[in-house]
Amino acid sequence: MTPEDDYTAQPFVPKRGRSLTALRDAAAGCRGCPLHRDATQTVFGAGKASARVMLVGEQPGDQEDRQGRPFVGPAGKLLDRALAEAGIDPADAYVTNAVKHFKFTQAEPRKRRIHKAPTLREATACGPWLAAELALVEPELIVVLGATAGKALLGSSFRVTQVRGTVLEEEIHGRPERLVPTVHPSAVLRADDREGAYRGLVSDLEVAAGALT
Numbered sequence: 001m002t003p004e005d006d007y008t009a010q011p012f013v014p015k016r017g018r019s020l021t022a023l024r025d026a027a028a029g030c031r032g033c034p035l036h037r038d039a040t041q042t043v044f045g046a047g048k049a050s051a052r053v054m055l056v057g058e059q060p061g062d063q064e065d066r067q068g069r070p071f072v073g074p075a076g077k078l079l080d081r082a083l084a085e086a087g088i089d090p091a092d093a094y095v096t097n098a099v100k101h102f103k104f105t106q107a108e109p110r111k112r113r114i115h116k117a118p119t120l121r122e123a124t125a126c127g128p129w130l131a132a133e134l135a136l137v138e139p140e141l142i143v144v145l146g147a148t149a150g151k152a153l154l155g156s157s158f159r160v161t162q163v164r165g166t167v168l169e170e171e172i173h174g175r176p177e178r179l180v181p182t183v184h185p186s187a188v189l190r191a192d193d194r195e196g197a198y199r200g201l202v203s204d205l206e207v208a209a210g211a212l213t
């Protein structure tokens with residue numbers, strides 16, 4: 001494995017004949033950073049190339065790592081409910097993560113795997129996959145789910161509390177994009193006031209829905 005500064009998925013991203021299927025197949029063999037070593041599999045984005053909105057989360061969780069699809073666990077179910085309530089058809093959304101392998105700690109082999117936040121360097125290493133997804137899907141709007149996705153897309157000074165529920169216009173991977181940041185749905189599940197946190201998520205997604213019309 002290369003030194004940490006050299007971590008990058010770039011050599012694994014196909015240069016020609018790109019399609020979501022080709023990207024997904026290539027990402028299955030990515031060794032751009034050490035996170036592939038302990039995870040079960042690469043969890044690439046899911047959805048149609050024609051999707052109008054792209055949702056970007058942090059990284060796959062335990063269920064996603066086992067099933068190989070993003071947002072299939074409890075946070076994904078909550079996100080689907082919030083999207084529908086805000087007026088965005090979950091079937092018209094492409095969902096992906098800033099980091100495509102599950103990072104976790106585990107006290108012993110049979111113990112529960114505990115989510116561990118990826119570093120900015122790991123998110124940057126995985127960036128070429130997100131850039132390739134954006135270039136193919138060309139979404140009208142990106143919904144940024146939480147701090148890790150925000151820092152990966154908008155830089156280390158990103159603070160979700162300062163910009164959530166607003167429409168930002170930024171250049172992302174060389175393309176002008178419109179983005180609406182909000183919290184990650186797993187933060188809603190962890191909140192003491194879960195109903196209040198959920199209402200906040202729906203409210204931010206309503207801003208995204210309004211920006212799509």
Ligand code: SF4
Pocket residue numbers: 008009027030031032033034035036042099100101125126129
């Ligand atoms: S986390 Fe991203 S860069 Fe690292 S091995 Fe997985 S797909 Fe490649």
